[in-house]
Every structure is written in structure tokens, then in C-alpha cells.
Amino acid sequence: MTSIIKLDIRKKTFKKKGFSILHDFELEVEPGERLSIIGESGVGKTSLLNIMGLLDTHYQGCYKLFGSSVKDLSQNKLAEWRNKKIGFVLQESALINSLTIEDNIKLPLLYANNEKDRAVQDHFKRIIYKIGIEPILKKKPLECSGGQRSRAVFARAVMMNPQIILSDEPTASLDSKNKENIINLLFDMNKEFNTTVITVTHDLDLANRHERIITLERNE
Amino acid sequence: MRILRFFITRIFLKRWILVLGMIILLFLANYLSFTAARSIISTFQGFQQIETLNQDGTFIANLDPDSKAEDETVNIDKTRKLYEYLHNNYTYALQADGFVTSLDNEHKMEVTFNYINEEAYKINQLRLSQGNHLNFIYQLNKDQIPVLVGAGLAKTYPVGSTIEIKDPVTQQLVNLNVQGVLKKNTYRSNFYAPNSKNYFNFSIFLPVNEEFIQSAGLDLHVNGLMDIALLDSNEEEAMNLKEYIQENLGMKFNFFTQQENVDYFEEYYIYSLKIICTITLLLLLIIVCLAIWNNLISIRLMIKDFTINLVVGLSYSKLRAIFYGYFGLLISITLALLFALIAFNRYGFWLGKANLLATYGIFGLISMDWIALLIVLFIDLIIAFTIVELTIKKIKRIPISVGVLN
Numbered sequence: 001m002t003s004i005i006k007l008d009i010r011k012k013t014f015k016k017k018g019f020s021i022l023h024d025f026e027l028e029v030e031p032g033e034r035l036s037i038i039g040e041s042g043v044g045k046t047s048l049l050n051i052m053g054l055l056d057t058h059y060q061g062c063y064k065l066f067g068s069s070v071k072d073l074s075q076n077k078l079a080e081w082r083n084k085k086i087g088f089v090l091q092e093s094a095l096i097n098s099l100t101i102e103d104n105i106k107l108p109l110l111y112a113n114n115e116k117d118r119a120v121q122d123h124f125k126r127i128i129y130k131i132g133i134e135p136i137l138k139k140k141p142l143e144c145s146g147g148q149r150s151r152a153v154f155a156r157a158v159m160m161n162p163q164i165i166l167s168d169e170p171t172a173s174l175d176s177k178n179k180e181n182i183i184n185l186l187f188d189m190n191k192e193f194n195t196t197v198i199t200v201t202h203d204l205d206l207a208n209r210h211e212r213i214i215t216l217e218r219n220e
Numbered sequence: 221m222r223i224l225r226f227f228i229t230r231i232f233l234k235r236w237i238l239v240l241g242m243i244i245l246l247f248l249a250n251y252l253s254f255t256a257a258r259s260i261i262s263t264f265q266g267f268q269q270i271e272t273l274n275q276d277g278t279f280i281a282n283l284d285p286d287s288k289a290e291d292e293t294v295n296i297d298k299t300r301k302l303y304e305y306l307h308n309n310y311t312y313a314l315q316a317d318g319f320v321t322s323l324d325n326e327h328k329m330e331v332t333f334n335y336i337n338e339e340a341y342k343i344n345q346l347r348l349s350q351g352n353h354l355n356f357i358y359q360l361n362k363d364q365i366p367v368l369v370g371a372g373l374a375k376t377y378p379v380g381s382t383i384e385i386k387d388p389v390t391q392q393l394v395n396l397n398v399q400g401v402l403k404k405n406t407y408r409s410n411f412y413a414p415n416s417k418n419y420f421n422f423s424i425f426l427p428v429n430e431e432f433i434q435s436a437g438l439d440l441h442v443n444g445l446m447d448i449a450l451l452d453s454n455e456e457e458a459m460n461l462k463e464y465i466q467e468n469l470g471m472k473f474n475f476f477t478q479q480e481n482v483d484y485f486e487e488y489y490i491y492s493l494k495i496i497c498t499i500t501l502l503l504l505l506i507i508v509c510l511a512i513w514n515n516l517i518s519i520r521l522m523i524k525d526f527t528i529n530l531v532v533g534l535s536y537s538k539l540r541a542i543f544y545g546y547f548g549l550l551i552s553i554t555l556a557l558l559f560a561l562i563a564f565n566r567y568g569f570w571l572g573k574a575n576l577l578a579t580y581g582i583f584g585l586i587s588m589d590w591i592a593l594l595i596v597l598f599i600d601l602i603i604a605f606t607i608v609e610l611t612i613k614k615i616k617r618i619p620i621s622v623g624v625l626n
Binding site for chain 2: 053
């Protein structure tokens, strides 16, 4: 099967901080794969997620996504792919507090310019029904519980039906019930739409529920 | 447009105090630039007008600040003699305004009489919107006196109409015949303060000949003397007149040559313009720095919101367009406020019945206001460009990272 993600990073340097990470790091991910990335703090887990999520293009090496070299893509194309092909499941604080939960979830539609499409409206309804956040749609994030906010972040990530979901500590600060809820939603997406799921976590329980685990180690 | 509307209503306006701060700073910058620009344009217009008098052989009279004329030394007989002396020995331009009288008109403004002799009339080259130019050949007590009226009087006193009035300087009942109408906003700049001017929309220009001068009262004689200009003359003749006036009226006048006028302008006015420009630039710089600081604080407060938007599909080029749109809106608001303030100020002259300041213009603004507004718009574009580019540079320097959101 063709890899959806093909990473060959020589290193990622933080000039101001004076150190580098991800030395000679190679990774291939196939469509529909469930992959978790674990490792100590500071080894580069989130940096790797930023690179894979097209948020960071400043590294030495090569990254091919869907067969295209990321460094050859324009900023607008990168933004378009972040909008349509990649969904970010982040911690529950990753919501805009001045917007309602509904507006937060629909934020990707603003950039896809298809908010009024019938199919998109139906998709939105299906998601909120499945995730169970109908009662809080008109609330602001600060009026919701941590679990509700986490589900809203998840709903936003899957709003565009992405091919890849990148999640960064999605269950941190959640109780066991809400944690289970989010994990199930992630894996349901994987099963239902063959979505590739890549999770960065400290939580070994969560990591073990993925098909493959990569452990990042500190470069000496 | 949808994205811009979203950012303005849902992101920027949620920190309305910062938006208000930015509007206040931009308004201050606009007001400052406008005031300086209009002052420079007005001075330039004034200088152009004065230039017509800055010719070889022209000497402009000016009462010396140390001149101490006793009331009893100046009387009508002496001033008549002086004008006779002037008539016999000099070619001179005389224009005296400020003689206010009550004359019915649709705007209920007071009317100012402006007395002008043929030489001054030739120099001024007044432009008419209707009718014919003045002629100076008439007999005061027999003929109707041809006059020009300001644009504000044209409806009440159209060309060909007659005005019967007691003339303020001869105190005689005279019949004025409206010969022509001055173009709207015809003005005269002050010789010694080129940025200050009187508008003649509610004035009557009355031609002055030798007979009229001899029949006029002391007011016109003394007033006319203040700005009298000797033409085709020389320094010796100017000195002779200066001595004549001092001996007969006890008033000390200076007669400035072309070079002295130019020197005065350069020394005093160009210098003051340079000071205005320097202070304006410095203040503008301070205001722009404050605006940049205000915007960077906004960015710091909104960095999470920007990051979330970048994560879900916003690009830097769209973000730049959003900021340009946002500053376009802020500039439009501040320009509209400035426009309203200027229009109200101009309208205030009409409300206050300030007949020498009331002007006509599109939305009440006259040409120099529009030119100054264009300059302000240009300065605004530079300010917006500086702030937006610095803001984008600052945002780009902060790496987008999902870590920011955790």
C-alpha cells in the first residue's frame, strides 16, 4: 500500500534555544493506520505533530504527504490541506472563548467556503448527534465542562471529514469516562472512514490501543 | 469578505477597548495631518496671491508697530490731501474691506463692502460666474455705481438688479447696479499671514475712483492706507511717501520691496511651516508607535484565536488581507469622523453668520479641505501598511504550534 505520510527528517533546529531534535528520523504511515507517538517531554513529539500537520515547514529533510513534497507547496496550499485533509484533535482548551461551541465547530467551514451547502449542514448535524453536543451548541466554551469542550474540539477536527487526524494529548485533563468517550470517537472515525489516526500522548494505556507505537528518544 | 466580517465581529470587536484605542490614535493622526496639510495649502494659496504683488517696482505699505498716531493729527482734510498727493504722483493699488452693513439676503448674513480701485482690480483678476467686470468711470452723485456681488448674494441681487443703500464710507445714499457675480469662494489672503483669508461670498465689490475717494470718509482713507501698494515705483518714491505720511498724519509706514517680502516670507513663514511639519512628523511618529504598540498588544491577546484559525485553514496571505481590510475599515471610520468635524466646522461659520468665513463646497468642504483629506488618506495608507506589515512579521515570528493551544 502507498504511504500517506513519508517523513525523512535530518533534524529540526531551534536556533534561538540552541538545540535540535528529530535527528535522522524516518517514518511512513499508511492510510487508515492507527499510530501513537510516545516519549519524554522535550523529545519532539509536538514538533513532529506540527511538521506532519503542515504547521511547521522549517526543518532539514523531506516530507511527502499524499505523494507531494510539502516544501514544494505554497502557503495557501498548505492552509487548504490543513483545512480539508487534516483534522487536529487538541486539548479541550483549544477553542475560541468568544465564539459559541457551534461557531467553533463550524470554523473550518469558513475557510472551505461551503457553510451553506446542504450536504455540509447534514454532516454537521450527524456529527453533533453522534458526539452528543447538541445541548451546548449555543453555549460559550467557558460555560461548558472539560469533557464537553473536548468533544467540541473533536467535532471541529472531523467537520471536514479529513483523511488524517492528528491528536495531541487528546485525553489530558479528562476523567476516565470522558477519556473513553474521546478514544471511542477517534477509533470510530478510523473504522468508519478509514481515517489515519496519529496520536501524541504520555498515556501508555491510550498508546497501547493503537496499532503501532513509536517511541521518540532524546538525542545524545 | 465573510472571513473579514467574521474576524471583525467575532475576534477584534471582542476586545473593543483596543479597537477604540486604535480608532482614537488613527483619528489623532488624521486630525494632526489634516491641520498641518490644510495650513500648508492655505499658506501656499496665500503666497500665490501675494506673488501678484511681488513685482519689481511694487512697494506694499504696512503700519509700523511702533507708530503712534494721535487721533487729532489725522483728520479728513489731511487724508484727502494725502490721496490727492498719491493720485498726482503715484500709481497705487487700493483695496479696503471690512465695512459691514445690513442688507437683506436669503441667508440673513451681514454684508461686507469691499472698496477697490482700478489698479488693485487689475492685479486681483477676480473671476466672475456671471455678468461683466467692473468699470470705474462713473459720477458718484449722478450715475448708478456698478458693483460685483458675492455668490451668496446672487439670488437676492442678480445681475442687472439695483441696490439702494447708504454707503458706509461716504454716508451718501447710493444706487448700486449689480454688474457681475463673483465666483464662489473668491478670497483674499492676508499679506502678512498668507494662511489666513477672507471669503467674499457675502461681499459687494465697489469700484473706487478719484471722485469717490475724495468723497469718502476717514475710515476708508485710513483703512485703505494700511495695505496700499505702490506700483511702478522705486525706493526713493516710496521713501518720499513714507516721509509725507509721517509729516502730515504722524503715522509711520514701512514700504516693503519685493525682495523684503520674499525674505520675510522665507524667514518667517517658511520657517514656521518647517516647524509645523517637524512637529507634525514627530507627533505622527509617536502616534504610529502607540498604534503599533496597541496592535501588538491585541496580537498577544489574540494569538490563541489566530493559531486556531491558522490550524483550521487560515493562511498568512489571508491573514494579511484581513488586517488590511480591518485597517481599511478603521481608516474609513476615522476619515468619516474627520470629514464630519470639518463639515460641521464649515457649517458653523454659516450658523454663526460669519460672513467673511462662510464658504460653499461639496458637503460644505472647500477645495483645500479635499486636498488636505487626500493627503491624510495617503498618510493613512502609509500608516496602515507599516502597522499591518509589522503585525504580520510579528505573527510569523511566533511559530504556529499545537503546543500554543495546550
